Amino acid sequence: MIQLSNTAIMIVRPDSSSIPFDVEEIQTRIIRACIAAGETESWIAGDISLSVEFALLSTKSRIIRESDLDSLIIRALEDSGYPHVAADFKRSAAPAVPSDLPVNAKSIQNAVAANLSLAGERLETIVAEVETALRSIGFERCSPRLMLELARQFRDRETSAVPPIPLKTHPLQPGGEVLLLRQSDFRELGSLNLKDLLSGGTLRIHGISRLFPALRIDISFPCFADAMELSKPVSELALLSSWDRLLSGIDEICEKADHFCRTEKLPVTLPLPLCLNFRDALDFAVNYMNCPQATSTECIRGVLGDFTNALVRKPFKINVD
Numbered sequence: 543m544i545q546l547s548n549t550a551i552m553i554v555r556p557d558s559s560s561i562p563f564d565v566e567e568i569q570t571r572i573i574r575a576c577i578a579a580g581e582t583e584s585w586i587a588g589d590i591s592l593s594v595e596f597a598l599l600s601t602k603s604r605i606i607r608e609s610d611l612d613s614l615i616i617r618a619l620e621d622s623g624y625p626h627v628a629a630d631f632k633r634s635a636a637p638a639v640p641s642d643l644p645v646n647a648k649s650i651q652n653a654v655a656a657n658l659s660l661a662g663e664r665l666e667t668i669v670a671e672v673e674t675a676l677r678s679i680g681f682e683r684c685s686p687r688l689m690l691e692l693a694r695q696f697r698d699r700e701t702s703a704v705p706p707i708p709l710k711t712h713p714l715q716p717g718g719e720v721l722l723l724r725q726s727d728f729r730e731l732g733s734l735n736l737k738d739l740l741s742g743g744t745l746r747i748h749g750i751s752r753l754f755p756a757l758r759i760d761i762s763f764p765c766f767a768d769a770m771e772l773s774k775p776v777s778e779l780a781l782l783s784s785w786d787r788l789l790s791g792i793d794e795i796c797e798k799a800d801h802f803c804r805t806e807k808l809p810v811t812l813p814l815p816l817c818l819n820f821r822d823a824l825d826f827a828v829n830y831m832n833c834p835q836a837t838s839t840e841c842i843r844g845v846l847g848d849f850t851n852a853l854v855r856k857p858f859k860i861n862v863d
Contacts (some may be wrong), residue, residue: 545811547563551604551606552604552605553608554605554608555574555608560605560656563595563598563606565591565592568591568594569590570587571631571634571635572584572590572619572627573587573613574634575628575631575634576627576630577628578629578787579626579627579629580825581627586622586624588750589753589754590614590615590618592754592756592817593618593753593754594611594614594615594618595716595859597614599858599859605656605657607657612635615631615779616628616631616635622753628672642683642780643684644683645673646673647669647673650672650693651669651670653689653693654669654672654693657693658690658737659823660693660697668696668697671692672692672696676688703758706783718811719752720749720752721750721751722751722752722755722803722808723802724749725747725748725749727802728740728743728747728795731798734796735787735791736795737793738769739787739788742769743765743789744762744769745760745761745788748760748762752755755803755808755814755816756815756816757796757814758819759792759821760820761820763817763820764822764825764829764830765786766785767826767830772784772830774832775830775831777831778844781845785852788849788854792853792855793854796816796855798811799813799814800812801838816855816857816858817858817860818850818857818859819860820861820863823842823863824839824842827845831845846860846862
């Protein structure tokens with residue numbers, strides 16, 4: 543699966559190295575914690591991991607420490623009514639103690655820059671202050687954590703604690719209904735156009751969960767092209783001139799879901815976050831648009847960019863299968 547996004551989140555590890563945020567890895571870790579805790583409702587892993595990703599993308603910063611990410615996941619599990627899973631996740635998330643680093647400008651800069659998002663003259667000044675402080679008390683080597691703590695003190699001694707990242711999860715009631723809306727509800731309430739898109743396989747709506755209320759929609763361009771009888775090779779112009787039906791269908795789903803939540807006075811945040819998954823999109827680029835296999839990703843990226851820009855509600859996450 544390819545995730546199309548220009549808002550990549552980086553996770554900073556205790557040794558100051560960084561890795562990209564991987565929602566599937568988070569989901570796997572939560573599933574393991576569910577198994578360890580004896581929790582049979584392992585489906586919560588998908589909702590919790592998506593809610594964490596949405597919360598991170600809703601902030602200005604695109605960098606988060608690994609320990610802060612783990613704390614965010616633990617808080618999401620606890621707030622959702624799964625403290626026993628949170629306890630097992632916490633045990634599995636115990637960070638390894640990083641090796642000490644030599645006290646010099648290079649190692650301090652690597653530890654500080656990745657975590658505090660400092661640059662330029664301000665970074666150089668803080669690095670020099672940290673190095674001077676460590677050498678004044680006889681340190682030739684120390685942990686990255688100590689370097690970071692000193693850097694934070696020099697950066698702003700009077701800065702108040704950063705407020706916690708807001709999460710959109712909602713605790714489930716024991717024995718309560720898990721889903722707010724099902725795909726069958728949209729078949730009953732939708733327009734003729736929406737019903738055709740759903741029955742023909744062009745659109746598929748995942749149930750809207752009470753745990754993390756979000757719209758998750760699968761889209762199949764191959765099914766849509768076949769339904770519209772578009773001749774191969776399908777050009778971008780042919781798609782642009784025909785996908786109003788598809789756009790209006792997705793916009794209708796968003797509108798009806800929000801209207802239902804508002805009418806029923808459900809405790810959810812509106813508008814509902816939108817996540818799109820384009821099924822067989824790379825296959826469509828190769829077999830329907832005649833794009834070379836080597837450039838199929840870039841080819842479909844442009845098409846999907848035009849498509850999502852035309853939607854009334856912009857998705858916070860786009861996946862391509």
